[in-house]
Amino acid sequence: MTGYAxxxxxxxxxxxxxxxxxxxxxxxxxxxxxxxxxxxxxxxxTTVEILQGHRGRDGGEVTVLGEDPETAGRDWQARVGIVWQDESAPAELTVAETVRHFARYYPRSRDPDEVIALVGLEAKARSRTKMLSGGQRRRLDVALGVIGRPELLLLDEPTTGFDPVARRQFWGLIRELAAEGTTIVLTTHYLEEAEALTDRLAVIAAGRVRALGEAATLAGRAAARATVHWTEPDGSVRAEETDTPTRAVAELGRRFDGEIPGLRVTRPTLEDVYLRLIEAENAS
Structure with a gap:
C-alpha cells in the first residue's frame, strides 16, 4: 500500500x-x-477526534483517506473505524446481537461471526455485554470498530485498565489487523505497548509534536551514549558511559582475562527519551 492515510x-x-x-x-x-x-x-x-471528524478544528488542514473529515460524507465515515475510551456496546444485548446490529450500518460489513472470532469472543457470543470482563468488553468495542472493514482504525487508549495478560492478547489482535493492511492510529500511555506495536510514533506535549520517528531511533535514541555495567572482584558494581561500547567491553575482557562479571550494555530506553522530552517541555 502506498501514499498517506x-x-x-x-x-x-x-x-x-x-x-x-x-x-x-x-x-x-x-x-x-x-x-x-x-x-x-x-x-x-483531541487530535484523534479531529482526524475522525468528531470534533471541528480552529485552524490548519487535515486530509484523511483523501477527504477533509469536517466535510466528508457517510461513504467516508464507513471507511474509518474508531474505538473510544468509553464503551459503546449496549449492555443488555448479547455479543452476537451487538455485532450483527452494528454490521447493518455499513455497506460492506464483515461477517459478524468472523469478527467475533477475530477478537477472540467466540465462547462469549451468547453472553450479554454487561456480563463480560473489562478486557472482553474492550474486545467487543474493537469488533464494532472493525465490522465495517475500515481502511483506518483509530484506537484511543484501547488497553487502559487491562491486566498484563489481557494487554498482550490485545496486542496480538492489533498485529492481526495490521497484517490485513488496516492503517491503525493508537494513542496510549504505555510505552512498552508503543514500542511493541508501532512502526512509528509521535510524542505530543502541550498540543505540539515534540518528536516523531521509529521507537528505536526517536529523538536520537539510537545514537545516544551507551552505558557499560560490570562487577569488580570486590563485588562493587561499576558503570561507564561511552560512545564506543565495543572497545570498552574489549578492554574489560582483557583486564578480566575472559568472562566479565555482571556485564550489561544499555542505551536509553523509550521511557528515558519520553521523560526527557516531557521534562524539557515542562521546563520551557
Whole structure:
C-alpha cells in the first residue's frame, strides 16, 4: 500500500484559553501502525477526534483517506473505524446481537461471526455485554470498530485498565489487523505497548509534536551514549558511559582475562527519551 492515510498541517484547537492542539503536523502512511504518546491533557484525544471528524478544528488542514473529515460524507465515515475510551456496546444485548446490529450500518460489513472470532469472543457470543470482563468488553468495542472493514482504525487508549495478560492478547489482535493492511492510529500511555506495536510514533506535549520517528531511533535514541555495567572482584558494581561500547567491553575482557562479571550494555530506553522530552517541555 502506498501514499498517506492521514496528512495534517498546522492543526489547532482551543478550549477557551487552553490550546489543546497547537499546530500539529502529521503524515501517517497507509498500512502502518502509528502511535501517539503524551501525558494527560497533551492533546492526543483531541487530535484523534479531529482526524475522525468528531470534533471541528480552529485552524490548519487535515486530509484523511483523501477527504477533509469536517466535510466528508457517510461513504467516508464507513471507511474509518474508531474505538473510544468509553464503551459503546449496549449492555443488555448479547455479543452476537451487538455485532450483527452494528454490521447493518455499513455497506460492506464483515461477517459478524468472523469478527467475533477475530477478537477472540467466540465462547462469549451468547453472553450479554454487561456480563463480560473489562478486557472482553474492550474486545467487543474493537469488533464494532472493525465490522465495517475500515481502511483506518483509530484506537484511543484501547488497553487502559487491562491486566498484563489481557494487554498482550490485545496486542496480538492489533498485529492481526495490521497484517490485513488496516492503517491503525493508537494513542496510549504505555510505552512498552508503543514500542511493541508501532512502526512509528509521535510524542505530543502541550498540543505540539515534540518528536516523531521509529521507537528505536526517536529523538536520537539510537545514537545516544551507551552505558557499560560490570562487577569488580570486590563485588562493587561499576558503570561507564561511552560512545564506543565495543572497545570498552574489549578492554574489560582483557583486564578480566575472559568472562566479565555482571556485564550489561544499555542505551536509553523509550521511557528515558519520553521523560526527557516531557521534562524539557515542562521546563520551557
Amino acid at each position: 492521514v496528512r495534517a498541517r498546522g492543526v489547532r484547537k482551543r478550549y477557551g484559553e487552553v490550546r489543546a492542539v497547537d499546530g500539529v503536523d502529521l503524515d501517517i502512511r497507509r498500512g502502518e501502525v502509528f502511535g501517539i504518546l503524551g501525558p494527560n491533557g497533551a492533546g492526543k484525544s
